[in-house]
Amino acid sequence: MARDLAIDLGTANTLVYKQGEGIIMNEPTVIAKNRRTNEVLATGREAWDMIGRTPSFIVAVRPLRGGAITDFETTEQMIRLLLKRAGVSRFARPKVLICVPSAITEVERRAVTEATRRAGAADAQLLEQPMAAAIGADLPIEEPSGNMVVDIGGGTTETAVISLGGIVTLRAERVGGFTMDEAIQGWVRREHGLAIGERTAEEIKIQIGSALASTSDRSAEVKGRDLVTGLPKTVVLTAAGIRDALEDVVTRMIDSVKECLAMTPPELAQDLLTSGIYLVGGGALLRGLADRLQYETKVPVRMSPQPLEAVVLGAGHCIENYQALRGMFMDARR
Amino acid sequence: MMPLLAATSIASLVLAAVSVSAAAMLAYLVVTDGRRTRPVDGAAQFRRHLDALSDDSREHLREQIRIVRERRQADRS
Numbered sequence: 001m002a003r004d005l006a007i008d009l010g011t012a013n014t015l016v017y018k019q020g021e022g023i024i025m026n027e028p029t030v031i032a033k034n035r036r037t038n039e040v041l042a043t044g045r046e047a048w049d050m051i052g053r054t055p056s057f058i059v060a061v062r063p064l065r066g067g068a069i070t071d072f073e074t075t076e077q078m079i080r081l082l083l084k085r086a087g088v089s090r091f092a093r094p095k096v097l098i099c100v101p102s103a104i105t106e107v108e109r110r111a112v113t114e115a116t117r118r119a120g121a122a123d124a125q126l127l128e129q130p131m132a133a134a135i136g137a138d139l140p141i142e143e144p145s146g147n148m149v150v151d152i153g154g155g156t157t158e159t160a161v162i163s164l165g166g167i168v169t170l171r172a173e174r175v176g177g178f179t180m181d182e183a184i185q186g187w188v189r190r191e192h193g194l195a196i197g198e199r200t201a202e203e204i205k206i207q208i209g210s211a212l213a214s215t216s217d218r219s220a221e222v223k224g225r226d227l228v229t230g231l232p233k234t235v236v237l238t239a240a241g242i243r244d245a246l247e248d249v250v251t252r253m254i255d256s257v258k259e260c261l262a263m264t265p266p267e268l269a270q271d272l273l274t275s276g277i278y279l280v281g282g283g284a285l286l287r288g289l290a291d292r293l294q295y296e297t298k299v300p301v302r303m304s305p306q307p308l309e310a311v312v313l314g315a316g317h318c319i320e321n322y323q324a325l326r327g328m329f330m331d332a333r334r
Numbered sequence: 335m336m337p338l339l340a341a342t343s344i345a346s347l348v349l350a351a352v353s354v355s356a357a358a359m360l361a362y363l364v365v366t367d368g369r370r371t372r373p374v375d376g377a378a379q380f381r382r383h384l385d386a387l388s389d390d391s392r393e394h395l396r397e398q399i400r401i402v403r404e405r406r407q408a409d410r411s
Binding site: 022023135136138140142306309313314317323324327328 | 379382383384385386387388389391392394395396398399401402403406
């Protein structure tokens with residue numbers, strides 16, 4: 001009998017959980033294709049290494065951008081490959097639960113479920129990422145009290161208040177880790193006349209990016225192409241400069257959380273003062289973001305100990321208790 | 335002899351027809367029963383939902399969280 005699967009189909013990374021086994025895959029959501037034949041050449045880490053370094057006939061793309069599916073055909077190919085690698089075949093057809101951003105459109109929803117079914121799943125269901133994240137962060141969401149989770153992914157920031165096993169308020173903003181990378185690329189271009197790739201921008205964010213000034217602020221050397229001469233050039237970037245570059249993005253994230261807090265019923269809002277806000281997702285790892293959010297919202301902010309895996313672990317719990325938790329799935333509510 | 339043979343054939347045909355229609359009726363009942371929407375006990379379903387999210391049912395989840403943490407520590411070291 002086929003073991004059911006849970007997939008966190010993120011803008012940045014895709015994680016797969018197999019029933020009874022745990023996380024079996026954790027790779028970048030990237031696919032490399034031959035432009036001429038449309039053949040898939042590589043996926044995951046192998047394809048990620050190719051970004052910005054491919055000859056003209058190969059294209060390494062992220063099929064999801066800003067939490068939305070930008071390329072349906074490629075997404076379908078990716079799901080098909082993922083399921084194949086997870087052991088799905090004509091004779092082993094599992095039920096598949098896919099975590100998607102809550103802001104996903106009806107068309108995207110149908111595209112993902114159809115692609116999953118066509119790829120060999122016996123049944124395909126969708127679950128909102130913040131709900132899965134709250135379960136995976138081990139929050140007591142079954143209790144009649146407010147639990148707030150903020151999932152900062154590659155393309156979206158999703159904030160949800162959950163009580164009695166269901167979402168009470170939800171706010172999604174199409175801003176995330178990749179928006180930070182783009183902001184860094186734009187800032188370096190403007191301030192230093194230097195063109196850098198998205199992978200370099202991400203490295204700068206990880207090395208010296210922050211949302212709040214600190215005594216451990218450092219600087220980093222970055223190499224790129226001079227926009228005037230066209231020649232390779234090295235410049236030194238400071239943490240303060242990168243903080244400036246990220247300011248707009250961080251403000252949008254914090255505003256989104258504040259809007260969700262404003263929509264929360266008062267009884268639950270007062271619970272949040274004791275239970276706090278839980279941060280999950282790769283974007284939440286930005287230095288100083290938790291402190292900045294706490295300072296601006298006056299609500300205690302805690303970081304989930306497993307920010308990158310929380311969503312898929314939560315979805316995995318739903319797979320282990322499929323029948324009892326079916327009511328939470330997106331299709332079941334329509 | 336001929337009337338007896340004819341009567342036996344007719345009886346066999348009738349019996350066969352009865353068996354086929356009974357089988358068809360049984361199949362129909364099985365299929366429609368599967369499709370019929372049963373009244374859902376909302377309260378029981380809600381309790382099951384909360385139980386599946388409760389502390390007791392999270393043993394497996396916590397085990398997975400522990401594995402993830404150990405894996406990360408191993409990666410760091």
